[in-house]
Amino acid sequence: MESTLGLEIIEVVEQAAIASARWMGKGEKDIADEVAVEAMRERMNQIHMRGKIVIGEGERDDAPMLFIGEEVGVCTQPNASEVCNPDELIEIDIAVDPCEGTNLCAYGQPGSMAVLAISEKGGLFAAPDFYMKKLAAPPAAKGKVDIRKSATENLKILGESLDRAIDELVVVVMKRERHNDLIKEIRDAGARVRLISDGDVSAAISCGFSGTNTHALMGIGAAPEGVISAAAMRCLGGHFQGQLIYDPAIVKTGLIGESKEANLERLSSMGIADPDKIYTAEELACGETVLFAGCGITPGLLMNGVRFFKGGARTQSLVISNQSKTARFVDTIHMKGNPSYVALK
Numbered sequence: 273m274e275s276t277l278g279l280e281i282i283e284v285v286e287q288a289a290i291a292s293a294r295w296m297g298k299g300e301k302d303i304a305d306e307v308a309v310e311a312m313r314e315r316m317n318q319i320h321m322r323g324k325i326v327i328g329e330g331e332r333d334d335a336p337m338l339f340i341g342e343e344v345g346v347c348t349q350p351n352a353s354e355v356c357n358p359d360e361l362i363e364i365d366i367a368v369d370p371c372e373g374t375n376l377c378a379y380g381q382p383g384s385m386a387v388l389a390i391s392e393k394g395g396l397f398a399a400p401d402f403y404m405k406k407l408a409a410p411p412a413a414k415g416k417v418d419i420r421k422s423a424t425e426n427l428k429i430l431g432e433s434l435d436r437a438i439d440e441l442v443v444v445v446m447k448r449e450r451h452n453d454l455i456k457e458i459r460d461a462g463a464r465v466r467l468i469s470d471g472d473v474s475a476a477i478s479c480g481f482s483g484t485n486t487h488a489l490m491g492i493g494a495a496p497e498g499v500i501s502a503a504a505m506r507c508l509g510g511h512f513q514g515q516l517i518y519d520p521a522i523v524k525t526g527l528i529g530e531s532k533e534a535n536l537e538r539l540s541s542m543g544i545a546d547p548d549k550i551y552t553a554e555e556l557a558c559g560e561t562v563l564f565a566g567c568g569i570t571p572g573l574l575m576n577g578v579r580f581f582k583g584g585a586r587t588q589s590l591v592i593s594n595q596s597k598t599a600r601f602v603d604t605i606h607m608k609g610n611p612s613y614v615a616l617k
C-alpha cells in the first residue's frame with residue numbers, strides 16, 4: 273500500500289494547500305476550507321485506491337467536509353475490477369482535515385496545513401466530532417509522561433527525559449478559557465507556555481521533532497485532529513495520549529452537543545463502551561501500515577507555507593511512514609502552463 277500511495281498522497285495535500293492558500297489572509301475561513309475540501313476530493317479521486325473517509329472534520333462548525341463514509345479513489349467506481357489491480361482494491365481508511373487551522377489561513381497566521389492520515393481498513397479510530405484532552409511529547413518521553421498525571425509531574429518527567437531544566441521546556445497550549453488553570457500550573461512549575469489560537473495538529477507533531485523548540489502539547493482540542501496527530505506521532509515514535517471530552521461544561525466553547533447526558537448516549541450508540549478511556553497513539557492509529565501527510569498552507573514550525581510566483585507555486589510537504597520509518601520533507605514547484613521562469617527563491 274505504502275509504496276504506491278506515499279507519493280500520490282503528497283499531491284493530495286499539496287493541491288488542498290495551494291487551493292486554500294489562494295484565500296490566505298482574505299478573512300473568509302469557510303471559503304478557504306471549502307476550496308481545500310474540493311481540491312482534496314478531486315485529487316484523491318484520481319488515485320488508484322479504494323478509500324473510505326473515516327474522519328472528515330467539519331461537523332462541529334458546519335464547515336464544508338469530505339463526509340464520513342464517503343468513498344474516494346478510482347477503485348471505488350462500479351467498474352473498479354476492470355481498471356484496478358487486486359492490491360488497489362483493498363479498502364483503506366482515510367482521516368482528513370483539508371484545511372487544519374482555517375482561522376490561521378483566513379487571517380494570515382502561521383501553522384495552517386492540509387493534513388491526512390491513511391491506514392488499512394480499521395486502522396484509524398473513527399473519533400466522533402467531540403473534544404479530546406491531549407498530551408504530546410517527544411520520543412524520549414514516550415510512556416514516561418502520562419495524561420493522568422498533573423502538568424507539574426509531567427514537566428518534571430519531561431525535563432529528566434530530555435535532560436533539560438524545566439525552564440528550558442516550551443509547552444504549547446491553545447488559548448482558551450478552559451485552559452486558564454493549566455496555563456497557570458505550567459508557568460508556576462517553571463516552564464514556558466506558547467499560546468496558540470488554533471492549529472494543535474502542528475503543535476502535536478512538532479513535539480516529535482527536535483529543533484522545533486516544542487516539548488509538549490497539553491490541553492483540550494478537537495478529537496478528529498487528535499487522531500491525525502496520533503497517526504503522525506505513532507510513525508515518529510513520539511508520545512501521544514488522548515481522552516474524549518463529552519462534558520460541555522469542561523470545554524466551555526459550547527460547541528459540543530446539547531448536554532453531557534446526550535453526548536454520553538451518542539458515544540454509547542457509537543459503540544464506545546468506556547467514554548473515559550485514555551487512548552495511546554498506537555490505539556488511535558492501530559493499523560499495521562500508517563501514513564501521515566501534511567502540506568503547509570501558511571508557514572509553520574514544520575513546513576513552509578505555499579509561495580506563489582508568476583509561473584506557479586512552491587510547496588513544502590511532509591510524509592511520515594511507520595513502515596519505511598521515514599519522515600520525508602518534499603519541496604515541490606508546481607508549474608502552471610509554460611512559465612517563463614521557475615522561481616527557486
Ligand SMILES: O=C(COP(=O)(O)O)[C@@H](O)[C@H](O)[C@H](O)[C@H](O)COP(=O)(O)O
Pocket residue numbers: 329369371372373374375446448469470471472473492493494497525527
Ligand atoms: O484549530 C483547530 C481548528 O481546526 P479547523 O476547524 O480545521 O480549522 C484545531 O487545531 C483544534 O484542534 C480544534 O478544532 C479546536 O481546539 C477547537 O476548539 P474550540 O475553538 O475551543 O471549539
Ligand SMILES: [Mn+2]
Pocket residue numbers: 329369371372373497
Ligand atoms: Mn482542524
Ligand SMILES: [Mn+2]
Pocket residue numbers: 305329369370371372373374
Ligand atoms: Mn479544517
